[in-house]
Amino acid sequence: MLDTAAVLARVRELVAGELAPMAVYAAGDPDHPLPPAAAASPAVFIYRGRTLEFEVSAADQTHEYEVVIVLAQGGAWEAGQSDLLPHVDRLMDLFARRLQLGRPDVVVVRFIECSGLSAIDWGGQRLQGYELRYAVRQRAPAAPGV
Numbered sequence: 001m002l003d004t005a006a007v008l009a010r011v012r013e014l015v016a017g018e019l020a021p022m023a024v025y026a027a028g029d030p031d032h033p034l035p036p037a038a039a040a041s042p043a044v045f046i047y048r049g050r051t052l053e054f055e056v057s058a059a060d061q062t063h064e065y066e067v068v069i070v071l072a073q074g075g076a077w078e079a080g081q082s083d084l085l086p087h088v089d090r091l092m093d094l095f096a097r098r099l100q101l102g103r104p105d106v107v108v109v110r111f112i113e114c115s116g117l118s119a120i121d122w123g124g125q126r127l128q129g130y131e132l133r134y135a136v137r138q139r140a141p142a143a144p145g146v
Helices: 004-019 077-097
Strands: 023-026 043-056 060-073 106-114 118-122 125-141
Touching: 004 023, 004 043, 004 060, 004 077, 004 125, 043 125, 060 077, 060 106, 060 118, 077 106, 077 125
Parallel strands: 023 043
Antiparallel strands: 043 060, 060 125, 106 125, 118 125
16 A cells, blocks of 8 residues: 555654754654644755656556655745755755665655755745755555456
């Protein structure tokens, strides 16, 4: 069975390990859910983006979707570039080393893009940060037919 929430929780675990002690939240993670507003700064917000591809065959089902990682902080605009940019490099390196996230159902994680420093509205707060997008291809046995 495909389990997007478990993949997001695993991404959160890896990011939290890499960027400790930064606050890291993920959609679908009951222990670290996305907050309605940023309680800490800087912080990382992880959620599922759009579906890129979904295939079903008699043997298996494959779902490729975006995982969005938002690295954000409040404060002066100039500080965002110098404070956050090194973390962008660390995250890109982290996922270059973890192409399957340590999960047997993840076929591959592929970098899509990273935004430039931009304004981010989160829960009515005006933050600044970077948005990284990855494609995750997850595979599971096909569900029995009806």
